Amino acid sequence: MSTLFLRTLREDPADAEVPSHKLLVRAGYVRRVAPGVYSWLPLGLRVLRAVENIVREEMNAIGGQEISLPALLPRDPYEVTGRWNEYGDALFRLQDRKGNDMLLGPTHEELFALLVRGEYSSYKDLPVTLYQIQTKYRDEERPRAGILRGREFVMKDSYSFDLDQDGAAASYQAHRGAYQAIFDRLGVKYVIVKATSGAMGGSASEEFLADSEVGEDTYVRSIETGYAANVEAVITPVPDAIAIEGQPAAQVYETGSTPTIATLVDWANATLDRTVTSADTLKNILVKVRAPGKDWQIMGIGIPGDRDVDMKRLEASLEPAEVALLDDADFAKTPELVRGYIGPAGVKNAGGTYLVDPRVVSGTRWITGADEQGKHVVDLVAGRDFEPDGTIEAAEVRDGDLTPDGTGTLLSAKGIEIGHIFQLGTKYTDAFEVDVLGETGKPVRLIQGSYGVGVSRLVAVIAEQCHDDKGLRWPKSVTPYDVHLVIAGKDAAVVEGAEKLAADLDAAGLSVLIDDRKASPGVKFKDAELLGMPAVVVVGRGFAGGTVEIRDRFAGTAEEVPVAEAVAILSAR
């Protein structure tokens, strides 16, 4: 440590909010260069490499072959799949000296599909899984928490190519198992949640979320059933239909100025002969939707009035189409839509599509807009008085909602995405016509999977899950050094004894960080806690009597042991 490029800091960095960020900076593991762009100093790089190696071993174990594609990529392939535009501002775009558009790769589905097309031509070549551990770039709107969400980061991305759906499913399951092995070896606590596929396209998808208070990914889980899903992926259980026969006829009322659910409920309770809650009302949200290459279309979404629309769920349901709320100009152009009093009929009259929450089943009756200023309709029955064009998952998910199978209740939790597995299907292989000659002599379109692990993010996640108020606490699998050896004394015998012990530990296969600085034992102990090696050995006062102290950074315990036994004890841990 007297020569190690390391300076620990007493103070938390001003821009740090989460513990891992504070500690990794204070302990000299990383340094900020620009927002979301960090340098890895010696100790940090050792942790990063340890994580990389575990990921590499588990990828190799499922037959993955490591390659390395460039980060600087031409525009063309991303133009073909539409992602050049779809990525929006999150894509770092640039031009070379000849004016060619290029980008910094955020993920490499296109390039791997093209690569396989270029090399392989026969069904005999398949299946294949290729991966890389590579620096990736995304121009995050809000880079945060140090290396937790950076704009330059290290990712393991792999891609499988299979001849059929069974093969694709097997590749997906192999990755699922490898990811479990990786995260288990890293000692990360995590949950696997069903996910939508986001901008990646495709069908089946799961996310690996690390448990964390500071996570940005909200998901829901059911303690009773073990179900866990990304909020965007939650499927609302559909209630049974209700008999229409015998229900009262719909009736339009002058409701006065009641443009909100709250004012409408107040009117209803004052007027109608029953108790009404917001859940009895049908709220109609107007949006416009633009499918890729198409024009904007009006869409109305009917959801029970006690719930808000969750825009992320709505966007996920409509993807890859864009969605936006109607603005004043849109309403001005569409007199059929009477703001505050919109009903299902108004949406259809305006030429819009009308979708409803899955809870709006046939036979449910609603208080909703009558499409005239100051008027609402009561006892409007779904399936009798209006017929939606379909259902949509757009309503917010709340604690206590039922699981999709109806047997459990959902509770929200927060996590950090550390892995993501996708069955892409043929989205990219269609785009580039990635075919091989099949066994029957006919071309077979390959089925692609895409799988990512946030390698640099995992360093922050482990720090986030493994720390206390004194500093970091690295699991053995990724610790920069196995043993932190503190020389707590100036006697030549102590220094020599420490150096001999370090050499013995090294010979036993344990890596050792020796604190040989001219600093007080107190300063050294504080730094040892901050840096977080799992075992700290103190060679000091007891050495003359033949003992050293072994401290366990996780348990917080300390014991004096005979010097002669120290190597054996530390090796056995």
Next chain:
Amino acid sequence: MSTLFLRTLREDPADAEVPSHKLLVRAGYVRRVAPGVYSWLPLGLRVLRAVENIVREEMNAIGGQEISLPALLPRDPYEVTGRWNEYGDALFRLQDRKGNDMLLGPTHEELFALLVRGEYSSYKDLPVTLYQIQTKYRDEERPRAGILRGREFVMKDSYSFDLDQDGAAASYQAHRGAYQAIFDRLGVKYVIVKATSGAMGGSASEEFLADSEVGEDTYVRSIETGYAANVEAVITPVPDAIAIEGQPAAQVYETGSTPTIATLVDWANATLDRTVTSADTLKNILVKVRAPGKDWQIMGIGIPGDRDVDMKRLEASLEPAEVALLDDADFAKTPELVRGYIGPAGVKNAGGTYLVDPRVVSGTRWITGADEQGKHVVDLVAGRDFEPDGTIEAAEVRDGDLTPDGTGTLLSAKGIEIGHIFQLGTKYTDAFEVDVLGETGKPVRLIQGSYGVGVSRLVAVIAEQCHDDKGLRWPKSVTPYDVHLVIAGKDAAVVEGAEKLAADLDAAGLSVLIDDRKASPGVKFKDAELLGMPAVVVVGRGFAGGTVEIRDRFAGTAEEVPVAEAVAILSAR
């Protein structure tokens, strides 16, 4: 090999001109993604990693500490040192979503200086050497030869920081030694040449050039003395001055239309009473020069008329100033300069600086322009009739020129730059005021060194130096696999025997690539030669009799050896 992501090609790629490019593509080591941007396939990545590890070991051996800085960098530090502009089109520039200027790092002098400033504050912390093995970006005007000159490439760059010049010299020598060790271990044939420092600034500098016919770097060397230098760095030996006394007076002649050296020499031989060659004339080249932040200034350069100006040497001499030839508009604005008849006086009358080739010593006499249309002056004596403002290395270097010490003669050769070591001095530490508190309590400005190894380029260089017409031939230090084991037979006994031998080799610490494909022995042998592992083992016809064949890819020899001895023989190589 039946599952390896590898397809060898029969044909050379259309865009490939040099052997390493052809072979690395044909053998499936790399694939092109865009001009100067390549993917590394499994075998190529193994070679790249092997080179990286040798570089890492030797850097660690001289006390280098590995860290990793981002490739995506903010503009500011490069603006401070002027390199944001100086790099010209070679710098990949981009803007992030907020409109901030960023760049892809071509080299990291600025960032390392800032990093050390941020961490270190006392003389006790020094010296320090930091390095990274990282992907770098340069928008080369002519990316060529595959990975030999790419736009995205892997480089080891290191930076030393010292308190004084002796320390800086020691760090420089340590790197010099490490680089020799690296290139020796890689089996690369190279020469160390004195170099100018290019855009890096600073004082002492040497380049490591690999011997290669296809090299773009021309250098000169002297067989007699061992001197070797970049053409830009060659120092012209200065002849002794000649006595002025007794020399004839300068005389102006009407020379008619003699705007070129050839026409002037013809005139002189027809008119004067002696034999004149172009070496007796003084050619005055007019340029304009712009120092950073200054205006363009006229400069005249006088060189013996038998030599041309070498623009690269001129640019190197004037760096960091820009230099350009005078254009018609410039001449139109400067009537003192009479094109074709310019003399030293005209340059000074035009307000220009007048520099001469080092051979133009006091007492030399010249035929040169008289600054009037159709007139030249004969017997113009340096130090008597004109006084240059100084000398400049701008004339071309020719085979047969003397070495700087005058004891040898120079011959030109071609090489590929694989390493470069610089003493930067305080160029960057001045820019960022990188000081520490010195032993006496006063601030000490640190002295920086900068050292680069072209890691990915070395893969091409090794391929370039180690191949024959059949394919690649990897040295043991970087070969993707130690042994290429060809199964040349379908008998179960042959296959099992080959697999057992592979397992034994693996247990002995030798990595093995097994060709278990359903292909003819001929196809397999051809691929083995193309892929280039140093040892090829054939398990085939002789196996029933207890032998296998061992082929040496370098020597081209083959011998049948008992199966039982194969491991020992291969291990002993």
